[in-house]
Amino acid sequence: MCEAPGGPVPGKWFLAPFFSQTEDGTTMALADFLKQLDELAAQAVQAFGSATDAEAVEAARVEFLGAKQGRLKAAQKGMGEIDKADRPAAGKRFNEIKEQVDAAFKAAADRSAVSPVAAKKTEPQFDPTVPGTAFRVGRLHPITQTIEELKDIMGRLGFSVADGPEVEDEWHNFEALNIPREHPARDPLDNFYLATAGKATGASTALLRSQTSTVQIRVMEKTPPPIRIICLGRVYRPDTADATHYPMFHQMEGLLIDTRVTMADLKSVLRLFATSYLGRDVHIRFRPSFFPFTEPSVEVDMKWEDRWIEFGGAGMVDPFVLQSVGYDPEEVTGFAFGLGVERLCMRRHGVTDIREFYKNDIRFLEQF
Ligand code: PHE
Numbered sequence: 001m002c003e004a005p006g007g008p009v010p011g012k013w014f015l016a017p018f019f020s021q022t023e024d025g026t027t028m029a030l031a032d033f034l035k036q037l038d039e040l041a042a043q044a045v046q047a048f049g050s051a052t053d054a055e056a057v058e059a060a061r062v063e064f065l066g067a068k069q070g071r072l073k074a075a076q077k078g079m080g081e082i083d084k085a086d087r088p089a090a091g092k093r094f095n096e097i098k099e100q101v102d103a104a105f106k107a108a109a110d111r112s113a114v115s116p117v118a119a120k121k122t123e124p125q126f127d128p129t130v131p132g133t134a135f136r137v138g139r140l141h142p143i144t145q146t147i148e149e150l151k152d153i154m155g156r157l158g159f160s161v162a163d164g165p166e167v168e169d170e171w172h173n174f175e176a177l178n179i180p181r182e183h184p185a186r187d188p189l190d191n192f193y194l195a196t197a198g199k200a201t202g203a204s205t206a207l208l209r210s211q212t213s214t215v216q217i218r219v220m221e222k223t224p225p226p227i228r229i230i231c232l233g234r235v236y237r238p239d240t241a242d243a244t245h246y247p248m249f250h251q252m253e254g255l256l257i258d259t260r261v262t263m264a265d266l267k268s269v270l271r272l273f274a275t276s277y278l279g280r281d282v283h284i285r286f287r288p289s290f291f292p293f294t295e296p297s298v299e300v301d302m303k304w305e306d307r308w309i310e311f312g313g314a315g316m317v318d319p320f321v322l323q324s325v326g327y328d329p330e331e332v333t334g335f336a337f338g339l340g341v342e343r344l345c346m347r348r349h350g351v352t353d354i355r356e357f358y359k360n361d362i363r364f365l366e367q368f
Contacts, residue, residue: 030083142368150232168208174186208236233251263296285300289313314336
């Protein structure tokens with residue numbers, strides 16, 4: 001045993017205390033050795049006890065139980081340099097400590113190797129660096145989006161928005177629009193008449209409006225000319241649903257009343273509108289037609305990708321209608337038009353079946 005009283009031996013850190021002398025000169029190698037062993041054991045138990053995952057357990061294992069560089073190994077080597085007489089006691093204690101450390105390692109290893117579910121419990125439950133769950137943000141229905149855009153475009157042309165009820169009386173839906181009682185358009189099979197209002201109460205029959213032209217009447221009844229309005233809303237007709245029909249759809253009705261309004265104005269407005277909405281120079285074509293409330297009346301076609309497509313009806317407001325609301329047909333004239341909103345939206349977005357709008361299929365609606 002080499003002597004190095006009072007100081008550590010370089011490179012043999014564990015052995016250093018064994019060579020210190022007590023004041024009375026007797027060696028304390030055994031006592032120090034045992035104290036060091038106790039400290040080592042306490043540190044090992046603490047390290048294994050706080051190791052929460054396999055990596056930490058392995059790091060502690062290498063530090064304390066490593067076959068070459070482990071601290072227990074170093075302690076064991078140090079034993080060879082203790083007084084022969086003290087060695088059995090040192091060895092006995094070393095074995096106890098070794099068992100203790102082994103047990104701590106085994107417990108930690110078992111804990112970290114348990115099933116993934118249990119293992120998860122030992123992991124931190126909240127990781128603030130993980131991105132949060134995104135909210136599912138809704139969007140406006142394509143028809144609502146279209147309506148907003150149509151209002152925008154027509155607003156720029158000076159048209160303000162008017163509204164009217166969807167449950168109408170026969171005066172606004174028919175009579176004031178020059179559709180008398182015997183007219184086929186009033187056929188019960190072509191309209192949704194409501195059973196609630198009726199003869200018993202003396203109230204006029206109510207129905208779901210079949211066109212937004214009702215709003216022309218409502219606005220003119222209340223407002224003196226000039227008038228420049230659009231009305232966008234639902235209309236109802238008992239059609240069987242197919243790719244191009246649905247018992248409920250939307251119309252945009254336009255009405256302009258002023259002095260010396262002509263069909264050229266009508267065509268210009270429709271062309272400007274179509275060009276704005278469809279995004280290129282769109283041609284407008286008028287085909288002679290008939291509506292009871294306009295004279296002359298036309299079908300409005302727009303040329304889209306080299307095909308003429310019908311978008312609605314229009315015409316000069318019939319003098320009878322102007323009279324019905326108290327206007328003087330000798331003083332003012334005007335035009336009206338009614339376009340299908342679904343049809344415009346379908347053209348613009350390439351939708352081929354109107355029923356898609358009303359299925360509430362999120363995969364379809366998300367595309368707008
Ligand atoms: N109201 C007509 C329809 O529903 C369209 C139209 C509106 C025609 C205004 C002329 C003038 O078919």
